[in-house]
Amino acid sequence: MQILDGQLVSRATKDELKLKVAQLVTEGKKIPHLAAVLVGSNGASETYVGAKVKACGEIGFKSTLIRLEEDISENKLLSVIDDLNLDQDIDGILVQLPLPKHISDEKVINTILPSKDVDGFHPANVGKMVQGLDTFIPATPYGIMLMLEHYKIETKGKHAVVIGRSNIVGRPMSILLSQSAPYGNCTVTITHSHTKNLAEICRSADIIVAALGIPEFVKEDMVKEGAIIIDVGITRVPDASKKSGFALKGDVDFKAVSPKCSFITPVPGGVGPMTIAALMKNTFKACIDKL
Numbered sequence: 406m407q408i409l410d411g412q413l414v415s416r417a418t419k420d421e422l423k424l425k426v427a428q429l430v431t432e433g434k435k436i437p438h439l440a441a442v443l444v445g446s447n448g449a450s451e452t453y454v455g456a457k458v459k460a461c462g463e464i465g466f467k468s469t470l471i472r473l474e475e476d477i478s479e480n481k482l483l484s485v486i487d488d489l490n491l492d493q494d495i496d497g498i499l500v501q502l503p504l505p506k507h508i509s510d511e512k513v514i515n516t517i518l519p520s521k522d523v524d525g526f527h528p529a530n531v532g533k534m535v536q537g538l539d540t541f542i543p544a545t546p547y548g549i550m551l552m553l554e555h556y557k558i559e560t561k562g563k564h565a566v567v568i569g570r571s572n573i574v575g576r577p578m579s580i581l582l583s584q585s586a587p588y589g590n591c592t593v594t595i596t597h598s599h600t601k602n603l604a605e606i607c608r609s610a611d612i613i614v615a616a617l618g619i620p621e622f623v624k625e626d627m628v629k630e631g632a633i634i635i636d637v638g639i640t641r642v643p644d645a646s647k648k649s650g651f652a653l654k655g656d657v658d659f660k661a662v663s664p665k666c667s668f669i670t671p672v673p674g675g676v677g678p679m680t681i682a683a684l685m686k687n688t689f690k691a692c693i694d695k696l
């Protein structure tokens with residue numbers, strides 16, 4: 406069993422980008438600039454956005470964090486996005502999800518200029534991704550593909566089971582895994598809360614991507630010997646023994662499952678850091694090739 410070290414691969418990816426930025430500097434070219442928009446103050450969102458801004462600093466990107474009040478009107482938020490769309494210095498725009506209930510995710514996502522949509526959530530970019538055209542790939546699935554590539558894990562012809570069908574992870578992941586090289590070339594089964602015989606389907610998987618958001622959902626008896634396990638879940642569960650007051654739990658029962666598999670991602674330190682690295686690659690792309 407080998408642990409897939411997201412911290413390590415993320416660092417390597419960021420180091421690569423850092424060199425490329427240094428090159429841009431010597432050539433006197435534009436430096437990538439990410440605008441991150443955070444509405445309200447959800448603890449987890451603060452952490453993630455903070456990590457994104459920090460990564461920009463490490464690589465040498467510019468970043469602007471825009472904090473807005475929880476009760477900002479939808480129209481006001483849309484006008485903030487319009488301003489960022491028009492701002493020639495901003496290459497990438499990221500609006501951290503989830504948004505407060507009175508704001509429509511769909512309207513927000515549709516307002517971001519596709520050429521600045523480094524999350525790859527805009528329907529125009531989703532459409533391109535589905536067709537295998539050049540576009541921004543959503544950061545979590547992209548990060549997972551980068552991780553598999555880094556460890557030279559052969560995916561061709563394998564049966565991949567994706568648990569979860571969200572627009573930000575499960576669905577794009579299932580599409581990328583099914584696509585031809587440089588993507589997965591897998592046979593993909595996408596499963597969700599209405600799937601029958603989930604355990605049985607999982608047992609037939611060579612690769613499991615768990616992205617349903619239920620802590621330790623994937624148990625030992627759902628996993629085939631030698632399977633590759635990608636754990637996307639990251640839930641904060643109360644834990645009095647931790648200084649923060651919570652522990653991070655993945656969607657996989659790591660202790661029980663890890664002895665059975667060939668490769669597994671830990672939580673934390675697996676997919677999470679790769680999500681950040683992939684976002685940085687998208688931000689670089691937004692600056693370099695104006696799609």
Ligand SMILES: Nc1nc(=O)c2c([nH]1)NC[C@@H]1CN(c3ccc(C(=O)N[C@@H](CCC(=O)O)C(=O)O)cc3)C=[N+]21
Binds near residue numbers: 452545672675677
């Ligand atoms: N517009 C938008 N784009 C996103 O890409 C996006 C989003 N909204 N909303 C929430 C999810 C989640 N996400 C994570 C990013 C980093 C870690 C990460 O770095 N995790 C660390 C631990 C961080 C901690 O201590 O909580 C780890 O797994 O090692 C996790 C999750 C991005 N998302």
